[in-house]
Amino acid sequence: MHRKPPDGFRLPSPAERNLVEVLTSAEFSGRAEVLAQLQSYHVRVIDEEGSLEICTSCVRPALVRYRVCTELHGSDLDGVMISVMxxxxxxxxxxxxxxxxxxxxxxRMPEVWESFVPGPEWCTKPSVG
Known part of the structure; x- marks a missing residue:
């Protein structure tokens, strides 16, 4: 049974689905549950860069280690890095x-991405000494 998406939400485009597929391809804590949530979801654009708010119909939470559980990096046409989190x-x-x-x-979004999965060192502050 599919619920109607909230106002302003729509099914993701093929390009958005492809980006999600690449974004979730690396192993990270809670990945199985995240993938289950992304089997049935709707999106809406929330800024001029194309960031998306996600609305999933899955009720099983993902036990991720960090709020940003996976990230992609790639170069724009001018060589400046784009990040997708x-x-x-x-x-x-x-x-x-x-x-x-x-x-x-x-x-333009890159065709080739590098994956990054935050780990313990990502949140560690250097000691002063």
């Missing part, structure tokens, strides 16, 4: 955030 809030996929590290507009 999957945000999981309270166990549920909530956002795919797209941004260019220098704050300029994204010209």
């Amino acid at each position: 999957l945000h999981v809030v309270d166990g549920f996929c909530r956002e795919i955030e797209n941004y260019k590290v220098d704050g300029s507009p994204i010209q």
Whole structure:
């Protein structure tokens, strides 16, 4: 049984589905549950860079280690890095955030991405000494 999506939400485009597939291809804590949530989801664009709010009909939460559980990096046409991050809030996929590290507009999403999965060293602050 499929529920009607909330107002303003729609099915993801083929390009958005492909991006989600690449974004979730690396192994990370809670990946199986995230993939289950992304079997049935709707999106809406929330900024000029194409970031997406996610609404999933799955009720099983994902036990992820970090809010940003997986990330992609790739170069824009001008060589500046673009980052795409999957945000999981309270166990549920909530956002795919797209941004260019220098704050300029994204010209074109990369065809080739590097995956990054945050680990313990990602949250560790260097000791002062």
